[in-house]
Amino acid sequence: MADATRKPPSEAERHAEHGTGRYFAVWAILLVFTCLTVWTGRMDLGAVNIFLAMTIATIKATLVVLFFMHMSEAAGANRLVFLMSFLFMALMMIGVFGDLWTRNEMTLPSAHPINFGPE
Amino acid sequence: MSSSDTHARHPYLAEHYETIEKQDHAVRLGMWLFLGTEVLLFAGLFLGYTVYRHFYHETFHEASRTLNLTLGTINTIVLITSSLSVALAYHAIKHGQRQKCLGLLTFTIICALGFLVIKGFEYQHKFAEGALPGQFYRFHEVTGPGANLFFTIYFLTTGLHAFHVIVGMSVLIWVMKGVWKGKYGPDYYVPVELGGLYWHLVDLVWIFLFPLLYLI
Numbered sequence: 018m019a020d021a022t023r024k025p026p027s028e029a030e031r032h033a034e035h036g037t038g039r040y041f042a043v044w045a046i047l048l049v050f051t052c053l054t055v056w057t058g059r060m061d062l063g064a065v066n067i068f069l070a071m072t073i074a075t076i077k078a079t080l081v082v083l084f085f086m087h088m089s090e091a092a093g094a095n096r097l098v099f100l101m102s103f104l105f106m107a108l109m110m111i112g113v114f115g116d117l118w119t120r121n122e123m124t125l126p127s128a129h130p131i132n133f134g135p136e
Numbered sequence: 137m138s139s140s141d142t143h144a145r146h147p148y149l150a151e152h153y154e155t156i157e158k159q160d161h162a163v164r165l166g167m168w169l170f171l172g173t174e175v176l177l178f179a180g181l182f183l184g185y186t187v188y189r190h191f192y193h194e195t196f197h198e199a200s201r202t203l204n205l206t207l208g209t210i211n212t213i214v215l216i217t218s219s220l221s222v223a224l225a226y227h228a229i230k231h232g233q234r235q236k237c238l239g240l241l242t243f244t245i246i247c248a249l250g251f252l253v254i255k256g257f258e259y260q261h262k263f264a265e266g267a268l269p270g271q272f273y274r275f276h277e278v279t280g281p282g283a284n285l286f287f288t289i290y291f292l293t294t295g296l297h298a299f300h301v302i303v304g305m306s307v308l309i310w311v312m313k314g315v316w317k318g319k320y321g322p323d324y325y326v327p328v329e330l331g332g333l334y335w336h337l338v339d340l341v342w343i344f345l346f347p348l349l350y351l352i
Contacts (some may be wrong), residue, residue, distance in 0.1 A: 044220040058351030070347035077343045085223045088335045095168040102172035106179040
């Protein structure tokens with residue numbers, strides 16, 4: 018194909034040739050992290066629990082996206098549109114958390130009636 | 137002689153694309169865009185979860201402990217393994233191994249069915265206990281404020297996820313049909329790739345749902 022040589026490498030061509038070993042490696046790491054999150058999940062670590070669980074989940078998700086979904090080899094535009102959705106998710110979360118975490122007791126459903134003391 | 141006569145057109149190249157590379161690029165971009173909207177769909181539910189978890193922290197903690205961690209963990213392993221087999225199926229078709237690809241996709245669909253059956257047992261148990269959403273809640277183990285909200289979110293998120301499992305399975309069966317007919321091979325495997333991408337997304341959502349529902 019004469020025209021194929023003139024073009025920059027297509028996305029398919031940039032999908033680096035590699036064996037199946039990397040898929041098995043990612044799978045094994047995902048299983049290890051799953052065991053880790055179950056193990057630490059039932060410990061009583063207070064506020065650290067949710068932080069740890071979300072960190073492990075994010076690492077697992079990153080591995081899936083990069084290697085199972087081949088984001089590491091994807092074209093720039095594809096990376097951009099997918100990562101954009103996470104950007105907008107982050108913006109939405111930051112906005113809502115900013116509200117929630119700066120609320121005072123009275124605005125929560127669990128609030129007790131206020132005692133202003135004797136009139 | 138026009139240029140379209142000099143080169144034989146790829147059998148799956150649509151008329152409005154010049155080359156199969158351009159078509160593949162457009163198709164991949166469209167898929168990633170769609171996956172982005174899927175992330176945003178679940179993001180709304182995760183946000184709702186976070187807000188109510190903040191309001192009813194103690195009850196959510198208590199309610200999450202009543203879920204079956206063993207079944208949840210098994211389902212996580214089942215989904216991760218099915219993600220591996222889809223990735224391997226993609227690798228197989230790329231290298232022209234049709235039979236291997238079919239076998240791996242069949243294994244993936246068995247995993248998907250296994251996931252749904254296990255989820256079904258979990259649901260059945262919740263129905264029997266009365267751990268149901270909203271006004272149908274009659275579960276005596278967790279009675280704090282917001283208890284029914286936890287199970288509303290549990291059923292909404294896992295239900296929507298299970299629906300995605302069913303859609304993903306259907307997509308993979310459709311892909312299998314194409315592989316069976318010999319439509320895909322080393323020079324054209326984008327449908328296998330995109331079907332696989334959807335399946336990985338299903339796994340991705342579960343990776344976050346699992347700790348949030350079972351482990352908090």
